[in-house]
Amino acid sequence: MLCSPARRMAHMRIDWACHVIRLTASPPLVQILLAGTLLTRTAFFMVWPFLAVILLRDFHLSPSQIGSILAGASVAGNLMGFYFGNLSDRFGRRNIMIAGCFGSVAAFVVLAAAHSVLLYSLGAVLVGFCRSAIETPGSALISETIEEQAARELAFHARYFLANVGGAIGPLMGFMLGIVAQQTTFFLTALTYLVFAGALVAGFRRTPETVSPHAKEEARLSKVLRTLRRDHRFLMLIIASFLAYAAYAQVDSTLVQYLNLTGSKEGVGLVTALIATNGLTIIVFQFPLLRLLRPYDLYVRIYAGLALFIAGFVSYVFLPMDSYPGWILGTWVLSMGEAILFPTLNLQADRMASGRLRGSYFGALTLSNLGFAAGPLIGGVMLQTIGGPKTFTLTVLIIILGG
Numbered sequence: 470m471l472c473s474p475a476r477r478m479a480h481m482r483i484d485w486a487c488h489v490i491r492l493t494a495s496p497p498l499v500q501i502l503l504a505g506t507l508l509t510r511t512a513f514f515m516v517w518p519f520l521a522v523i524l525l526r527d528f529h530l531s532p533s534q535i536g537s538i539l540a541g542a543s544v545a546g547n548l549m550g551f552y553f554g555n556l557s558d559r560f561g562r563r564n565i566m567i568a569g570c571f572g573s574v575a576a577f578v579v580l581a582a583a584h585s586v587l588l589y590s591l592g593a594v595l596v597g598f599c600r601s602a603i604e605t606p607g608s609a610l611i612s613e614t615i616e617e618q619a620a621r622e623l624a625f626h627a628r629y630f631l632a633n634v635g636g637a638i639g640p641l642m643g644f645m646l647g648i649v650a651q652q653t654t655f656f657l658t659a660l661t662y663l664v665f666a667g668a669l670v671a672g673f674r675r676t677p678e679t680v681s682p683h684a685k686e687e688a689r690l691s692k693v694l695r696t697l698r699r700d701h702r703f704l705m706l707i708i709a710s711f712l713a714y715a716a717y718a719q720v721d722s723t724l725v726q727y728l729n730l731t732g733s734k735e736g737v738g739l740v741t742a743l744i745a746t747n748g749l750t751i752i753v754f755q756f757p758l759l760r761l762l763r764p765y766d767l768y769v770r771i772y773a774g775l776a777l778f779i780a781g782f783v784s785y786v787f788l789p790m791d792s793y794p795g796w797i798l799g800t801w802v803l804s805m806g807e808a809i810l811f812p813t814l815n816l817q818a819d820r821m822a823s824g825r826l827r828g829s830y831f832g833a834l835t836l837s838n839l840g841f842a843a844g845p846l847i848g849g850v851m852l853q854t855i856g857g858p859k860t861f862t863l864t865v866l867i868i869i870l871g872g
Contacts, residue, residue: 501672502607503624504668506628506635508665509573509662510634510639511638511642513658514636514638514640515640515646516651516654517596521535521539524586538586542596543597543842545597546596547597547601549601550601553565553601553602554605554829554830554831555688555693557828558828561678561680563673563678566602566610566669567669569603569606570662570663574663574666576595576599577655578655580593580655581653604835608827611625612831619763625816629815688828706814710871711871712840712870714839715844716844716868717807721845723851723860725740726849726852728740728790739796742793746804747804750804750807751804754808759812767816767820771872774809774810774813776806777802777803778807778868781803782865783861783865785858785861786861814834814837
């Protein structure tokens, strides 16, 4: 018998309450990391999406120049993720994460005080560096701090969820406070990273970190590279993740351009609706999906996420431009795939990571994030040369290759 809507809502509230209780029972350092993720990502998205507006308004840069600055920051951070992960294996998570927080404070102060394109570029790249210095060791910290597998999975899902919540409410809060596209807002973001650094210092003082005296030798960079080169399964995971991210990047870039080719106001409104659909889907459905798929192997979850990606992009191939409900439904299906796939890829890396080299493994996985940087370029070229439907058809083939 089907449950009534009221009963389903009651089950959902109970499920959420159980998740919250389990998270509050997690180690203090994990709680600090999760709270810091929500705080810093909210403040980050109050201002970062509007950096392009500042560069255009104050320096009259072209879209390609602005894109180069933002892409450079992303690529720099992802390339350094492996190195910071390796450093955290050698010298401890504490030192690298706290250094990353203070580096973020400096980076956002530079952006707040910058009066030249060079300083803006320097600040943006430094933001990318420091984000990797926090997030990569943070993943390793969760992996090695929580012993129970189910609780560890919940913490990874919670971190992804809170980052998305911050990305959703940050711009809205900035708009409500009247501080969007204001250079001084970078000072507020710097303050949140300072608070996060203080919380980490207090957390590690309460729970001291023990670094093996042999860690420097065991995690020597050349030795780690040899280990990763022999781990063919993990290398395939990196390649598959790169392809999945490159495909997903078409939603943020190619799809937006395709829907606005006519230059009509309806295109802008539809893009706004699709962005809202994506964010709300992640927030509402991520934990119910976790509960639904928990009995299944991680590979089954990965294939389920990829299948939903394929279904979403196949709908993009055939949808007429004026089918607003169709575009929203297709984006909802694709977003359900995102809610399943992206956290699960981190869980798969956690299962594969060597205990003493978790930071290096999670750092190596960040190289797959370069797909987010390559995707818009590839998609833009395809859109210009072969058109939207064929671009989305090739995207489906890329997803199948990743699978």
